[in-house]
Amino acid sequence: MSARPPVNDWSTDFDHLDPRWVENPYPIWEELREKCPVAHTERFRGVYFPSRYEDVRAVAYDTEHFSSRRIIVRETPPPRIPAPPITSDPPEHRPAKNLLLPAFTPDAIKRHEPGMREICGKLIARFADKGGCDAAVDYAQEIPVRVIAVMLGLPEEEGERFRKWIHEILEAGITRPDILMKALGETEKYFQAEIEKRRTDPRDDLITQLSRATIDGEPISEPHLLGALRLILIAGIDTTWSAIGSCFWHLAQHPQDRKRLVDEPELIPTAVEEFLRAYAPVTMAREVIKDTTINGCPMKSGEMVLLSFPAANRDPKMFPDADRVVIDRAENRHAAFGLGIHRCIGSNLARLEITVALQEWLKRIPDFRLDPSAKVTWSEGTVRGPRKLPVLFG
Amino acid sequence: VTVKVKVDREKCQGHARCAALAPELFALDELGNAREIGDGSVPDALADKAYLAKANCPEMAIDVEETQ
Numbered sequence: 001m002s003a004r005p006p007v008n009d010w011s012t013d014f015d016h017l018d019p020r021w022v023e024n025p026y027p028i029w030e031e032l033r034e035k036c037p038v039a040h041t042e043r044f045r046g047v048y049f050p051s052r053y054e055d056v057r058a059v060a061y062d063t064e065h066f067s068s069r070r071i072i073v074r075e076t077p078p079p080r081i082p083a084p085p086i087t088s089d090p091p092e093h094r095p096a097k098n099l100l101l102p103a104f105t106p107d108a109i110k111r112h113e114p115g116m117r118e119i120c121g122k123l124i125a126r127f128a129d130k131g132g133c134d135a136a137v138d139y140a141q142e143i144p145v146r147v148i149a150v151m152l153g154l155p156e157e158e159g160e161r162f163r164k165w166i167h168e169i170l171e172a173g174i175t176r177p178d179i180l181m182k183a184l185g186e187t188e189k190y191f192q193a194e195i196e197k198r199r200t201d202p203r204d205d206l207i208t209q210l211s212r213a214t215i216d217g218e219p220i221s222e223p224h225l226l227g228a229l230r231l232i233l234i235a236g237i238d239t240t241w242s243a244i245g246s247c248f249w250h251l252a253q254h255p256q257d258r259k260r261l262v263d264e265p266e267l268i269p270t271a272v273e274e275f276l277r278a279y280a281p282v283t284m285a286r287e288v289i290k291d292t293t294i295n296g297c298p299m300k301s302g303e304m305v306l307l308s309f310p311a312a313n314r315d316p317k318m319f320p321d322a323d324r325v326v327i328d329r330a331e332n333r334h335a336a337f338g339l340g341i342h343r344c345i346g347s348n349l350a351r352l353e354i355t356v357a358l359q360e361w362l363k364r365i366p367d368f369r370l371d372p373s374a375k376v377t378w379s380e381g382t383v384r385g386p387r388k389l390p391v392l393f394g
Numbered sequence: 395v396t397v398k399v400k401v402d403r404e405k406c407q408g409h410a411r412c413a414a415l416a417p418e419l420f421a422l423d424e425l426g427n428a429r430e431i432g433d434g435s436v437p438d439a440l441a442d443k444a445y446l447a448k449a450n451c452p453e454m455a456i457d458v459e460e461t462q
Contacts, residue, residue: 098425101408101425101426102424102425102426104426105408105410105422105424105425105426106410106413106414106422106426107422269414273450330446330449331446331449331450332449332450333411333449333450333451333452333454334452335452337409337452339407339452339453340407340453341407343407343408343409343452343453347409347410348410348426
């Protein structure tokens with residue numbers, strides 16, 4: 001990544017790729033919430049950053065002034081990359097979303113649970129006797145990529161290739177349009193070939209199912225199909241991998257929480273909601289398409305808004321003791337999966353994967369801590385989670 | 395006092411928290427969106443669950459109504 005001019009004032013010149021923001025954004029957001037609830041930067045050709053829950057919510061609900069046609073803040077004028085429904089606005093959004101929803105209900109997801117447990121068990125067996133592992137690299141990153149591959153009907157072993165594309169599209173591509181375009185071209189070719197295979201050899205998988213899908217009796221267009229497949233691939237992997245990683249980052253440093261989840265495994269689903277709140281991985285973006293104001297702050301058409309569900313989730317006005325992780329928090333209407341019409345389609349899948357990942361690990365490895373001789377590193381950009389998380393067992 | 399739950403179908407976005415926390419009171423349709431089961435009547439023993447579901451709905455789509 002190119003060297004970035006240092007930030008002196010987060011209110012008027014924030015940069016979400018600044019190393020301090022990448023490492024630990026929470027104190028920055030806390031300061032902004034107090035001093036300047038809607039921050040702005042001239043970087044990235046103009047971006048607003050609401051840090052309060054109510055303002056994030058207001059933007060998420062307002063599809064008249066805020067469009068999803070661009071959902072990632074990039075440094076160069078980005079190509080429009082349709083990935084319906086996440087990049088769709090009303091009225092196209094609803095039919096595009098309804099197409100995908102049935103495959104992602106809790107009941108539909110349940111049939112993947114035994115497979116998830118098997119995946120987790122196999123991964124744990126590789127390192128359980130070694131005294132330690134990188135919980136992000138050896139465990140968290142390997143789970144969702146395999147689950148999504150199975151759902152789409154692709155070989156589990158393609159993980160490395162998928163992760164490379166995701167890194168190029170979501171991280172490297174923010175400042176390097178050439179890398180972005182190359183990765184997009186590669187995913188398109190890859191899916192075209194997979195769709196072609198299924199024309200003569202249909203299978204029980206999402207690619208087959210979506211390539212036959214219709215909206216209002218008409219088959220969906222090839223760009224729509226390719227966009228939806230790319231969305232499922234990208235959105236389902238590093239997001240959940242980041243969420244799982246953050247759970248382990250927390251538990252490695254909080255032995256009491258860890259012990260409680262080992263002793264009371266029935267508490268795990270509640271704790272997962274709290275981890276999702278406190279360490280929500282996904283920040284979306286919107287393009288302002290009509291001048292408006294949010295909380296008194298004028299927003300200009302053509303600029304972007306970073307839609308930080310992670311910041312909303314730390315707003316003490318909405319969540320008492322917002323910076324403390326309370327694993328049995330009973331009231332928790334967090335926004336980790338978004339608010340409004342763009343609620344994450346994969347939320348039920350992600351919740352189950354995170355829960356299973358914790359259950360299987362804690363059964364085998366109840367005690368672990370951060371490796372004091374190694375460094376934890378974090379992803380940057382749209383999705384936040386640990387990318388290196390060396391832990392020691394026992 | 396009788397307690398009834400109701401899901402606002404316009405507001406519901408299918409987070410499915412209510413069905414996870416109070417499956418006796420809420421069901422999901424084929425798209426994963428929620429509705430109250432039956433007429434939404436809540437047996438006394440499930441009143442706490444009704445309020446828990448309400449308190450965990452990110453879209454604030456659940457209403458719990460008490461009548462004397």
